[in-house]
Amino acid sequence: MPRYTVHVRGEWLAVPCLNRTNTIRWLGKEAVRRYMKNKPDNGGFASVEEVKFYIRRCKGLGLLDLDDTVEDALEDNEFVEVDGNSLTTEDLVNLGKGLYKIKGLALINGTQMITSLGCEAVERAGAIARQADIIAALTLEVLKGTTRAFDTESHRFCDRVQDAYTMRCCPQVHGVVNDTIAFVKDIMMTEINSATDNPMVFAERAETISGGNFHGEYPAKVSHLAFRAGALLDVYARRRDMVRLVASAATEDHVSMGGWAARKALRVIEHVEQVLAIELLAACQGIEFLRPLRTTTPLEKVYDLVRSVVRPWMKDRFMAPDIEAAHRLLVEQKACAVGLF
Incomplete structure (x- = not known):
């Protein structure tokens, strides 16, 4: 019986197909139905029929015609993904109707928005930085x-001259990342406990004051630091600084536009999580080649954790579900939970 693996909102679902004359639309609906069945709140969907979606082959390949049959469009055991519930350009225009200009600006540059995204970024950055130490150890x-590079006596008693920078400089690189994250977190904690409205209303004094507490420069700047800290862990992350923009006919002559920085920080952290998930899988596969040798007890626990969701590679197979499973372990901070930290 033909079977297809369908990606819906971060979940991989096996969908058997008894009748290969079923359409691609049927495959999408069946995948969404199975996704909803496994979620206590139906995954946020009201019903299968109300879900608008399109289907493409994985890794951004071509869209599939919903009216084509699975027999004509797909091979057995093929991987596809369902995309849906995204806002179209028309949706965004309709959402913006009736908003005052100041309210529209708040949606893209409000201090609260910058801070909330920045707080999520710094929390996830802290979690992945802790697990980066574990993965580097593996x-x-x-x-x-050699661990001699981590000793104050350096290489005095070590036969091996030195490892690559990416190994022996982990304390320095990871250290500055952790220090940066701690600094960013301190700023964000102050920001989320501050009054950032404008004007400020002082009821007991029956007074309002138009000030500058609304300005998002603090969370904007530390959001830049957050994504740069992430870039140190992920050498593939792009390092392009944001530029400041002028708004409101040059009367607001210096705005942070920090929403971009906060969003970029989140995006970089997500990339870091993916890259470290791949390194974690590679390290565990390397352990397979070194058996029957065993590593330390804590690292064996990490290995067992990974093997609980990803089996070893004995032959080539599609790796996206394995990477997603390892990524989920890192997002849920499972590597920390096995007793290392």
């Missing part, structure tokens, strides 16, 4: 690196 073990 990689060092698999590459049979």
